[in-house]
Amino acid sequence: MKILPPTLRVPRRYIAFEVISERELSREELVSLIWDSCLKLHGECETSNFRLWLMKLWRFDFPDAVRMRGILQCQRGYERRVMMALTCAHHYGGVRVAIHILGLSGTIRSATQKFIKPSKKDKY
Amino acid sequence: MKFFDFHIQGRDHDSSLRLLLEASRLGYHGGVLVYPSERYSDLKSDFESLRENPELQDFEIACGVMIRASDPRDMRRSVNRFRKKADVIYVSGGNLKVNRAACESRRVDILSAPYTSRRDPGINHVLSREAARNGVAIELPLADVIGSWLKVRARVLEHFREILKLQRKFGFPLVLTSRASTIYDLRAPRDIINLAECFGMKAQEAEKSLTSTPASILEDSGNRQLMIADGVRLLPES
Numbered sequence: 027m028k029i030l031p032p033t034l035r036v037p038r039r040y041i042a043f044e045v046i047s048e049r050e051l052s053r054e055e056l057v058s059l060i061w062d063s064c065l066k067l068h069g070e071c072e073t074s075n076f077r078l079w080l081m082k083l084w085r086f087d088f089p090d091a092v093r094m095r096g097i098l099q100c101q102r103g104y105e106r107r108v109m110m111a112l113t114c115a116h117h118y119g120g121v122r123v124a125i126h127i128l129g130l131s132g133t134i135r136s137a138t139q140k141f142i143k144p145s146k147k148d149k150y
Numbered sequence: 151m152k153f154f155d156f157h158i159q160g161r162d163h164d165s166s167l168r169l170l171l172e173a174s175r176l177g178y179h180g181g182v183l184v185y186p187s188e189r190y191s192d193l194k195s196d197f198e199s200l201r202e203n204p205e206l207q208d209f210e211i212a213c214g215v216m217i218r219a220s221d222p223r224d225m226r227r228s229v230n231r232f233r234k235k236a237d238v239i240y241v242s243g244g245n246l247k248v249n250r251a252a253c254e255s256r257r258v259d260i261l262s263a264p265y266t267s268r269r270d271p272g273i274n275h276v277l278s279r280e281a282a283r284n285g286v287a288i289e290l291p292l293a294d295v296i297g298s299w300l301k302v303r304a305r306v307l308e309h310f311r312e313i314l315k316l317q318r319k320f321g322f323p324l325v326l327t328s329r330a331s332t333i334y335d336l337r338a339p340r341d342i343i344n345l346a347e348c349f350g351m352k353a354q355e356a357e358k359s360l361t362s363t364p365a366s367i368l369e370d371s372g373n374r375q376l377m378i379a380d381g382v383r384l385l386p387e388s
Binding site for chain 2: 116117127
């Protein structure tokens with residue numbers, strides 16, 4: 027199918043986030059966790075506006091836990107609601123999880139360059 | 151701007167250290183380790199060693215005691231016992247008589263989650279006025295929102311909204327805390343400010359409840375021993 031012209035496309039934003047969990051979650055599990063959290067906090071009607079899509083995922087070292095960083099695509103104007111829902115994520119299938127927001131960006135490239143690279147403060 | 155996590159549940163030395171290091175990584179500048187009153191004497195030595203830990207040099211730590219009282223008399227007895235030992239005194243809310251006694255006492259710093267096991271928020275206009283007059287802060291622990299879902303979460307958000315409405319009218323201090331017992335319960339200050347929008351709190355209000363309100367409680371706590379009477383403070387000899 028031919029893609030829409032730029033004026034008709036949905037405007038997007040990219041949320042860089044960090045997941046800390048007791049065991050490593052697969053990509054599918056993480057997607058399910060994000061959707062569950064959005065649906066629980068905002069309901070089906072509101073979540074349908076978010077247009078969520080998990081773009082990329084990286085794994086980092088962390089003491090006593092698994093740490094991953096990723097980029098989540100959402101519709102512009104709904105970023106704050108998505109971030110609220112991500113903050114509320116607490117556990118998935120008996121595994122304790124915490125999601126921290128690293129930042130918000132207009133492109134995947136700048137989100138990666140600004141937020142995903144490990145910082146000096148991360149070292150314990 | 152200095153962010154404080156005003157309720158981190160203290161346990162043994164290692165887990166408390168882990169929590170404080172994680173809080174520091176997330177952007178907090180200080181925190182209060184809260185110990186249950188029953189275990190306070192056993193865990194006080196852990197707190198002293200954490201305070202001297204070189205890894206936490208840039209992180210301000212204070213010691214708090216959580217008092218779980220069955221009636222106002224019991225609460226007053228415990229507050230008198232711990233007032234000089236701990237920096238911050240918390241009273242666990244829920245019982246209406248205890249909520250009232252805590253709001254009426256100048257010696258209590260924080261009334262924690264007054265809505266616990268109740269169908270109402272646990273404070274009304276009378277208690278709000280008393281809390282504002284005596285400088286007793288009301289604690290809204292975000293663990294109650296994050297750790298629950300569906301009906302329970304909706305009810306907690308409803309209580310938070312009611313308390314916020316009273317706070318705007320009567321102006322008692324309000325603190326947002328994580329009440330974290332593991333690293334999975336901690337959230338970054340910006341995430342907490344974002345989440346506070348869920349129950350109608352403005353960004354400035356949320357920021358104030360994470361920065362200036364905790365700082366003023368700690369400052370008052372430091373000056374408490376020099377306060378002779380209301381409005382009278384003992385100054386050191388020059």
